Amino acid sequence: MKQDNLKTTLLEFLDKAPAHVGARKSFEGLRTENRHKRIENFTHTIWEELEHLRIAQEDILRYMLIPDWKSPKWPEGYWPQEKENITNEDWEKSLNGFFSDLNEFQDFITNSAIELTDKIPHTKNHSYLREILLIIDHNAYHLGKIVEMRKALKNW
Numbered sequence: 001m002k003q004d005n006l007k008t009t010l011l012e013f014l015d016k017a018p019a020h021v022g023a024r025k026s027f028e029g030l031r032t033e034n035r036h037k038r039i040e041n042f043t044h045t046i047w048e049e050l051e052h053l054r055i056a057q058e059d060i061l062r063y064m065l066i067p068d069w070k071s072p073k074w075p076e077g078y079w080p081q082e083k084e085n086i087t088n089e090d091w092e093k094s095l096n097g098f099f100s101d102l103n104e105f106q107d108f109i110t111n112s113a114i115e116l117t118d119k120i121p122h123t124k125n126h127s128y129l130r131e132i133l134l135i136i137d138h139n140a141y142h143l144g145k146i147v148e149m150r151k152a153l154k155n156w
Contacts, residue, residue, distance in 0.1 A: 007109050021144075026150075027146075032088070034153045036085055039149055039152050042145075044079070046146055046149050048079065048082070050095065053143070055079075056138055059071050116128045
């Protein structure tokens with residue numbers, strides 16, 4: 001597959017998600033009161049899932065770009081502390097951070113100087129492509145959970 005075709009395909013799966021609901025659609029129309037509701041049979045709230053997505057995505061992005069990046073402690077560093085209630089500021093910070101890093105991933109993918117199959121210089125054997133596929137897979141999993149939670153809340 002040509003590099004340009006690969007990049008186009010990755011961008012499609014990163015944002016538009018042709019096999020499932022995309023990132024932006026996952027949050028459209030979510031009522032404020034449902035952001036932090038505890039739902040039976042779900043471990044986390046929608047905000048906790050979003051914040052986990054933000055933390056993990058930022059970690060993978062920074063790992064690719066910053067040689068001395070320090071990842072959060074596994075697993076507790078990848079999940080927010082439980083909150084009884086979240087503010088609009090909490091929500092906007094998480095949502096904006098998630099989409100800002102998603103946009104940065106997209107910019108990275110379209111960078112013509114980057115060969116996606118190259119090894120990341122400061123890693124033992126991870127390629128840029130591996131990390132991009134990791135974030136696509138991780139985001140799809142948790143965005144699917146958010147959609148299921150919204151359906152359980154009758155907010156889909």
